[in-house]
Amino acid sequence: MAFHEIRFPLRLALGTSGGPERRTDIVSLSNGRETRNQRWARARRRYDAGSGIRSLDDLYAVLAFFEARSGRLHGFRFRDPVDFRSGPPGRPAQATDQRIGTGDGMRLTFPLIKTYADAGGGTVRDIAKPVAGSLLIAVAGRPVASSDVSCDWTSGLVTFAAGKAPAVGAAVQAGFEFDVPVRFDADRIDIDLAQFQAGRIPTIPLVEIRP
Known part of the structure; x- marks a missing residue:
């Protein structure tokens, strides 16, 4: 296939x-609990x-x-x-919509994910099919130039250019359609x-x- x-x-x-x-x-228990x-x-x-x-x-x-x-x-x-979209459907994607990782000064590749969460809990979803041309990236809340990052639109992997690895502890964020x-x-x-x-x-x- x-x-x-x-x-x-x-x-x-x-x-x-x-x-x-x-x-x-x-499973329903005999005492009425489950x-x-x-x-x-x-x-x-x-x-x-x-x-x-x-x-x-x-x-x-x-x-x-x-x-x-x-x-x-x-x-x-x-x-x-x-x-x-990485955020609500009623507004365009923003670079700070989703946190996809944390920099360590060396790592260049991060998979796109979307987190659904509230005060009671949360779950993470892998995003394997982002829409070409829709990606926005931010590091530590600051937008990253499109020339410094690329995306594999068939797998959802985001890759920073050589020498542009996010700094240690910096939040890597993304906005996208998928x-x-x-x-x-x-x-x-x-x-x-x-x-x-x-x-x-x-x-x-x-x-x-x-x-």
């Missing part, structure tokens, strides 16, 4: 439904692209995209309609054109590919 660095049609992604999924085992065990350390996203289809042209676009990926065989990029690496979660798409024209939307499941 391979990963195709191509994005699912944006106009269709904006109308999809879905979001993060977790796996938790819950125990909970977290089976997955991090969430996995699932989406239904069928809910974004509004016309026959949209339907054909999905079918063509499905065929080009050979069904479930090849992965691709997908923009989550809600969670696609896609979710996904694949189709079915090798078949069922379409009844008569029912589609009557308002029935086909189900087209997508599932996140974990790094």
Whole structure:
């Protein structure tokens, strides 16, 4: 299998439904209490692209995209309609949105991450598919020139130029937009054109590919 660095049609992604999924085992005890065990350390996203289809042209676009990926065989990029920036979706990314590491004076490479946290706890998400041209970097709160840093848009690794390693103890921060690496979660798409024209939307499941 391979990963195709191509994005699912944006106009269709904006109308999809879905979001993060977790796996938790819950055992009810005889005294009425329960125990909970977290089976997955991090969430996995699932989406239904069928809910974004509004016309026959949209339907054909999905079918063509499905065929080009050979069904479930090849992965691709997908923009989550809600969670696609380092900060809130309502404002542009800022260089200080996410702390991705701490300098030691020698380290040059840092992986992009996004942290979800509040007073009760938090979790860290690996960002493997940043959007080309969207990266902003800051060290100790100060913006870094684009000539001093590069990014592998296919893996999410940020690399500082030789001689530009962040100083010891300096916070390395990043702002960016990102896609979710996904694949189709079915090798078949069922379409009844008569029912589609009557308002029935086909189900087209997508599932996140974990790094």
